[in-house]
Structures are given as structure tokens and as C-alpha cells.
Amino acid sequence: MPIYEYKCDVCGHEFEELVFSSSTENPSCPECKSKDTEKQLSSFSSGASSDDPIPSMPPSGGCGSSGFS
Template sequence: MPIFEYVCGKCGKVFEKLVLGKSREPLVCPDCGSKQVALKFSTFSSSSTSTRSTPTCAPSGGG
């Protein structure tokens, strides 16, 4: 499920919000009710570290 983390810009409360495709409800802080919420990016736990990135869906050949 696409659960995103949001942080309130008023009280600083961090809460998770389940984002659905169709349903789009306004984002409000569940603590203070402020609309000044920003999407919080969480770090992904990666076991191996790779410096170079591999191009996905590379245009090989023709069509």
C-alpha cells in the first residue's frame, strides 16, 4: 500500500497517510488540524551500495 509520511509544519507532528489513487482527501494534521503538511521523505534501507546507476528501459535497437 502506498503509505507516505507527512510532517506538520505547525506542530511538527509526523504522521503516515495512506494515499489512494482515486480518493484524494485534503491533507490535514491529525493533531492540530493544520493544512501546512509536507511530504516527508524516508530513507530506504539498502544493504549494498552502488555508485553507478543502470539505465532502465534503454532504447536498444529500433522499432
């Protein structure tokens, strides 16, 4: 589900909102309940996911512990 960022034009509060399907109606500001919110273009890149695999780097300092001859 896409999460869009919105910014309130009244109080300047920024918040994220889950948007289902192609809803064109802006959500109201959770702070001041104003409808004067505008959608922010998503600035974060989709490539920087937190699901990146952890590189299997052995911890440094284990000299000679791997049985390397």
C-alpha cells in the same frame, strides 16, 4: 498501497498517511488539524522487508544431535 510520511509545519507532528492513487492534496495534521503539512521523502529502503525468510540455522549447543558420524 503506498504509505507516505508527512510532517506538520505548524506543530511538527509527523504522521503516516495512506495515499490512494496520485492524490496531490496533503492530509491535515491529526494533531492540530492544520493543512500545512509536507510530504517527507521515504527514507526506509524497500529492500529491508520484514518478510525476510528466517535462516534455517540449527540452534547451537545441539552437539551430536544430528546423527552426524
